[in-house]
Every structure is written in structure tokens, then in C-alpha cells.
Amino acid sequence: MSDPKHPSDVTREQAEEAIRTLLRWAGDDPGREGLLDTPHRVVKAYRDWFSGYGEDPAAYLERTFEEVEGYDEMVVLRDIAFESHCEHHMAPIIGRAHVGYLPDRRVVGISKLARVVDGYARRFQVQEKLTAQIAHCIEVTLMPRGVAVVIEASHECMTTRGVHKRGVSMVTSQMRGTFREDARTRGEFLRFIGIDRGHA
Numbered sequence: 791m792s793d794p795k796h797p798s799d800v801t802r803e804q805a806e807e808a809i810r811t812l813l814r815w816a817g818d819d820p821g822r823e824g825l826l827d828t829p830h831r832v833v834k835a836y837r838d839w840f841s842g843y844g845e846d847p848a849a850y851l852e853r854t855f856e857e858v859e860g861y862d863e864m865v866v867l868r869d870i871a872f873e874s875h876c877e878h879h880m881a882p883i884i885g886r887a888h889v890g891y892l893p894d895r896r897v898v899g900i901s902k903l904a905r906v907v908d909g910y911a912r913r914f915q916v917q918e919k920l921t922a923q924i925a926h927c928i929e930v931t932l933m934p935r936g937v938a939v940v941i942e943a944s945h946e947c948m949t950t951r952g953v954h955k956r957g958v959s960m961v962t963s964q965m966r967g968t969f970r971e972d973a974r975t976r977g978e979f980l981r982f983i984g985i986d987r988g989h990a
């Protein structure tokens with residue numbers, strides 16, 4: 791398999807064989823008509839769900855605009871929908887990320903913050919790690935006065951299996967720089983994203 795963006799030495803044939811094994815292990819027959827193309831489809835789906843391994847999210851923040859005349863307040867991108875997978879069960883994590891930063895001269899094209907979220911989400915994740923990776927990436931590349939990341943997500947490993955608690959969501963946050971040090975800045979961010987009861 792020669793895909794320069796795919797950072798693995800496993801061939802497509804090997805990956806498809808692994809899917810056939812799982813189908814057999816679940817109790818079905820990978821040779822029956824309805825399942826014949828399934829390993830191919832699953833491998834294709836994995837390319838989509840786990841495309842983050844072929845990306846360097848920091849690269850999205852390289853292009854910045856210096857000095858956006860007269861603007862020195864926080865920039866917030868809220869409700870960034872994402873899909874990820876938990877590293878414990880390989881089950882989907884479906885959620886929304888809210889990202890804010892206080893620019894120090896450099897601002898970034900706003901879509902790039904969503905690309906950073908996806909670049910880390912499309913990997914096997916733990917929500918705390920995902921939250922920290924996004925905050926760290928923005929912090930070290932843009933060097934802003936502060937960064938805030940809040941993620942709300944539901945974990946299918948606890949809604950569709952295990953404890954089976956539907957409707958539960960996990961909330962994580964990372965506050966860096968001014969957002970950590972100054973309660974008013976943090977409060978303003980939480981108000982912007984609509985989580986300001988009992989969090990500030």
C-alpha cells in the first residue's frame with residue numbers, strides 16, 4: 791500500500807483480514823454475501839476516522855495574520871462538532887469543542903482552530919488528552935496571552951455498552967495563561983460558550 795499520508799506499515803490486505811477475523815469472532819460468516827465487501831468498507835472508514843495520524847495539527851496554525859488593527863480581545867470558536875474514538879474500547883466519542891484564545895499580535899484563520907480539533911480527534915483518544923493536546927498546540931504555535939479549551943462529549947463505551955448510561959456527557963477543560971490566572975477572563979469565555987453556571 792503506497793499512501794504517503796498513511797503512517798503505518800500494515801497493508802490494506804492485513805487490515806481487511808483482521809476485520810474478517812473479528813466478524814468470525816463475533817459469530818458471523820465473513821464469506822456470506824452481505825459481508826463480502828465489509829472489510830474493504832471498514833478499512834476505508836478507518837482512514838477517515840483515524841486520518842489524524844497522518845496530520846501535524848500545528849502546521850495548520852503556521853499561517854497567521856499579524857496585527858489585526860484595533861482588535862485585542864478574545865477570539866472564541868464554539869460548538870466545533872467532532873467525532874473521535876476512545877482508546878480503551880475503540881468506541882465513538884461524539885462531542886463539541888469550544889476553543890478560545892487571547893491573541894498576542896498574531897491571529898489565525900478561524901477555520902484552522904477547527905482543523906486542529908479534528909487533527910487530534912481523529913485518533914484513538916482519552917478526552918482529557920484531547921483537550922490538553924488542542925490547548926498545547928495553540929499555546930506553543932500562536933503564543934497567545936491565553937488559551938481555553940472546553941470539550942463536552944458523550945462516550946459510546948458508556949452509553950451503548952458497560953454501564954449503559956444514555957444522555958451522560960463528559961466535560962473537560964484546559965485553561966492556560968490569562969484564562970487560568972484571571973477569573974474574569976475565564977468567566978467571559980464560559981459565558982460566551984454558555985457554560986457559566988457554577989464553573990467560573
Ligand SMILES: Nc1nc2c(ncn2[C@@H]2O[C@H](COP(=O)(O)OP(=O)(O)OP(=O)(O)O)[C@@H](O)[C@H]2O)c(=O)[nH]1
Pocket residue numbers: 876877878915916917918945947948951952953
Ligand atoms: N477519564 C476517561 N475515561 C474514559 C474515557 N473514555 C473511556 N473512559 C473510561 O475508561 C474506563 C476503562 O475502564 P476498564 O475497567 O479498564 O474497562 P471496562 O471493564 O470496559 O469498564 P466499563 O466501561 O466500566 O465496563 C471506563 O471507566 C471508561 O468509561 C476518557 O476519555 N476519559
Ligand SMILES: [Zn+2]
Pocket residue numbers: 876877878879880881945947948
Ligand atoms: Zn471507552
